[in-house]
Amino acid sequence: MAEHLIENYLIDMDGVLVHEEHPIPGADAFLAGIGEAGLGFLVLTNNSIYTARDLSARLAGAGLTIPPERIWTSALATALFLHTQRPQGSAYVVGEVGLTTALHDIGYVLSDRSPDYVVLGETRTYSFEAITKAVRLVRDGARFIATNPDPTGPSVEGLLPATGAVAAMITRATGVTPYFVGKPNPLMMRSALNTLSAHSETTVVIGDRMDTDVVAGLEAGMDTVLVLSGITSITDVDRFPYRPTAIVDSIAQLPVGRDVRTLDSMPTAAVRPAPAGAPDRTGAHGRSPGPVHTSGSTTRG
Numbered sequence: 001m002a003e004h005l006i007e008n009y010l011i012d013m014d015g016v017l018v019h020e021e022h023p024i025p026g027a028d029a030f031l032a033g034i035g036e037a038g039l040g041f042l043v044l045t046n047n048s049i050y051t052a053r054d055l056s057a058r059l060a061g062a063g064l065t066i067p068p069e070r071i072w073t074s075a076l077a078t079a080l081f082l083h084t085q086r087p088q089g090s091a092y093v094v095g096e097v098g099l100t101t102a103l104h105d106i107g108y109v110l111s112d113r114s115p116d117y118v119v120l121g122e123t124r125t126y127s128f129e130a131i132t133k134a135v136r137l138v139r140d141g142a143r144f145i146a147t148n149p150d151p152t153g154p155s156v157e158g159l160l161p162a163t164g165a166v167a168a169m170i171t172r173a174t175g176v177t178p179y180f181v182g183k184p185n186p187l188m189m190r191s192a193l194n195t196l197s198a199h200s201e202t203t204v205v206i207g208d209r210m211d212t213d214v215v216a217g218l219e220a221g222m223d224t225v226l227v228l229s230g231i232t233s234i235t236d237v238d239r240f241p242y243r244p245t246a247i248v249d250s251i252a253q254l255p256v257g258r259d260v261r262t263l264d265s266m267p268t269a270a271v272r273p274a275p276a277g278a279p280d281r282t283g284a285h286g287r288s289p290g291p292v293h294t295s296g297s298t299t300r301g
Helices: 027-037 052-061 074-085 097-105 128-139 163-174 186-196 210-219 234-239
Strands: 008-012 040-045 071-073 090-094 117-120 143-146 203-207 223-227 246-248
Touching: 008 186, 040 052, 040 186, 052 071, 071 074, 071 186, 074 097, 074 117, 074 143, 074 186, 090 097, 090 128, 117 128, 117 163, 128 163, 143 163, 186 203, 186 210, 203 210, 210 223, 210 234
Parallel strands: 008 040, 008 203, 040 071, 090 117, 117 143, 203 223, 223 246
Antiparallel strands: none
16 A cells, blocks of 8 residues: 555544543544644534534633634534635524624625525524524525534433434425535535645544545545544444545544654554445545554454
């Protein structure tokens, strides 16, 4: 396998760096290593409830120092997308301050009077009145945008219905499917790359979900690392027709620094064959996403 330099990381937040308000062991050391090596990074999240400043404060409470400008949310990606599609437009928003602030900052007018877009984000206070208004506006011709397709989200009490579930309700009532901007849309990854002024060939995605982080990174032409510290177990991987470049138990197992800057040189990595019948999904570099570490195993299949 050809060696290539790693210059930047796109790092999922929940399940990779933190669990709720608690840091995942090794996250602080990994971030420190990135800083010492002079590498670039962004923390990515489909959470559109909070502003980047809010999330920075939350991470600080977990002992992780990450400035707001190093955080890229689905709300920010959605705002950037709308700015490129229709500058100075208008939107009716069903969502929280993270989304409304992002749209306000790009010069959008938030209105329920013939808006250009209905923009749906995550919120903990969905109201029947707001959803009804969204349905009527979409039926009247407003374009339908949603920050992310996640059907559920985590909480200390258990799973909660999330943006994707509410989007499905509006779609059923209108016959209109929204354009989802956040992961797994590779647009989210490309907008993050542009924010970093980074190139896909020298950037690695680290995430805990095959169906969002890994597939979005793969489709954007990047190497991907799946961590098993979040929602995905090693037995889940074979259900998918694509593979991450590497699998590690947690971010603590990822070496970082000037002397270790390629996934191919990871001492803990091993090659694992693709599932039988899976399509050939080579990445943009022309090589199969093969190096995999599974719970300390260094066997080759």
